[in-house]
Amino acid sequence: MKKTKTFEEYLKSVLPEEQINLFFESCEKPPLKSIRFYERSSNKAYVGFKGDTYRVIDTVKWEKKGAILSEDSKPSRSLDYLKGDFYIQDIGSMFAISLLKKYVEGYSGQYSRPFNSFQSLNKKDRQKDEESYSYILDYAASPGGKTTQVADDFKQSIVVSNEIIKSRIPALLCNIKKSKLLNIIVTGEDSSFFHQHDHFFDIIVADLPCTGEGLIRKKKLLIKNWSYSTVLFNSKRQKKILYNIHDLLKEDGFFVYSTCTFSREENEENVELLESLGFELLESKRLWPHIDACSGAFTAVLKNKNKKKRISINIESDKSDSRDIKIDSDAGNSINNKTKINDIAENLDFTQNFKHNLIWHTTENCLKLLSREPYFDIEKIARSGYLYQKEDLVFLFSKPSIPKFLFDSAISFGQQMASIEKFGLIPAFESIDYFSGDYMITVDDEQICKLTKGEDLKLDENFKYYMGKFLSVLKDGSPLFLVKVSPNGVKNLTPGL
Known part of the structure; x- marks a missing residue:
């Protein structure tokens, strides 16, 4: 194609001329406000504090958990958002994973049943599936919309949420914390790292950096600053990434390629590249603001038809299941809170199964460690998943083992x-859902408003009893904030406010 001077001129190469005016008219309208509820959440018509509301007026046609909101909604100020009931996401961004589900729901691959039937299995079959769970890579994951969507839809899978740009990782971590999902591993690696295990992943999601033409509604200067050279630069970068990561996918695995741009160079040409590498195109679709009432986007779902075998990981049944562990929490909490860290570390025996290149959970030992402080509901944690320690951090994860790499x-x-x-354990924000009832506290609406704004609280009679302690602050029975009580006041330790 010859070099074009303006975005308007270029648009005629990808959009029928009779739709050009409709496109630009739609770009003058404000984007729809939309959210995606997590599976555990229920849609609500009224939420918030002191008049702060969001109101659901419609559902998203391609995502059953997606909701379109009224124009006056303020979802980011809602308490439901703080407690992780939903992710604020454009309906166009929801489409890629929704299209994937159309094909994966009927896919069995090396497994004996579809991905999404896991919850209906009996105990014996569920154990078998836990020993052969699938792996999903979201290669350019930040800020986390597709990571949390695919992890919520495929809870029996391990989702590797990778972001190579270090400055974008904090936003990704913040959104994963809010999601409360237990099946996500966050990494910050380039493709060469993953090539030590080619053909490892069952699904790859690649929402790659692009020119961003679909975001014109939100960023008006995109039209003024648009250049064809930028399209070519991004197209070249995308092709390099796709070539580098395509063979990370196992045979018959699914590849989701998506952008938020319109150009053929960044969309169809990249699909053609994947086809030349042995992939079969199952379906592709471009979303337009004037047709689909969303930010512009492109999605293609492909299947890997290369005859290469996945490197298998032999996962044996684990003898210690956290759900069978019984801990006397009172006895555990009676241990001296000032036990030094060296004494704590000596009591831990972290198992590394190098024969199978797996790290196994150490739930029982980690529960003993957590019980040294009075904050945690030990039995709830034991029922919820598997515990691991990495360096000086303790994590709750959904699976009994993790590949070592x-x-x-x-x-x-x-x-x-x-x-x-140095002097014991510091609870993480994510742990507020797992606090003991003795360390949960309800405060009034005025204090909730201050905490929501990221402010600290003054020390009052309700807090003086907990001097020096951490607390999980509740609203209507739901944990929302992590605070620490000190003589100087109540410190708000909640991230992202």
């Missing part, structure tokens, strides 16, 4: 419960 490179996995400091 992922464990070693993980920035985070599951939800962090605590960090090990």
Whole structure:
């Protein structure tokens, strides 16, 4: 194609001329406000405090957990958002994983049943599936919309949420914390790291950096600053990434390629590249603001038809299941809180199964460690998943083992419960759902408003009893904030406010 001077001129090459005016008219309208509820959450018509509301007016046609909100909604100020009931996400961004589900729901691969039937299995079959769970890679994951969506939809899988740009990792971690999902491993590696295990992943999601033409509604200067050279630069970068990561996918695995741009160079040409590498295109679709009422996007779902075998990991049944562990929490909490860290570390025996290149959970030992502080509901944690320690951090994860190469490179996995400091354990924000009732406290609406704004609280009679302690602050029975009580006041330790 010859070089074009303006975005308007270029648009005629990918959109029928009779739709050009409709496109630009739609770009002058404000984008729809939309959210995606997590599976555990229920849709609510009224939420918030002191008049702060969000109101669901419609559902998203391609995502049953997606909701379109009224124009006056303020979802980011809602308490439901703080407690992780939903993710604020454009409906166009929800489409890629929704299209994937259309094909994966009928896919069995090396497994004997579809991915999404896990919850209906009997105990014996469920144990078999736990021993052969699937792996999903979200290669360019931040800020986490597709990571949390696919992890919520495929809870029996391990989702590796990778972000190579270090400055984007904090936003990714923050959104994963809010999601409360336990099956996500966060890494910050380039493709060469994953090539030590080619053909390892069952699904790869690649929502790659692009020109961003679909975001014109939100970023008006995109039209003014648009250049065809930028399209070509991004297209070249995307092709390099796709070539580098395509053989990480196992035979018959699914590849989801998506962008938030319109150009053929960044979309169809990259699909053609994957087809030339042995992939079969199952379906592709471009979303337009004037047709689909969303930010622009492109998605293609492909299947790997290369005859290469996945490197298998032989996962044996684990003898110690956290759900069978019984801990006397009162006895555990009676241990001296000032036990030094060296004494704590000596009591831990972290098992590394190098024969199978797996790191196994050490739930029982970690529960003993957590019970040294009075904050945690030990039995609830034991019922919820498996515990691991990595360096000075304790994590709760959904699976009894993690491949060693992922464990070693993980920035985070599951939800962090605590960090090990010089004089004991410091609860992590994610642990507020697992606090003992003795260390949960309800405050009034005025104090909730201050905490929501990221402010600290003054020390009052309700808090003086907990001097020097950490607390999980509740609203309507739901944990929302992590605070620490000190003589100077109540410190708000909740991230992302």
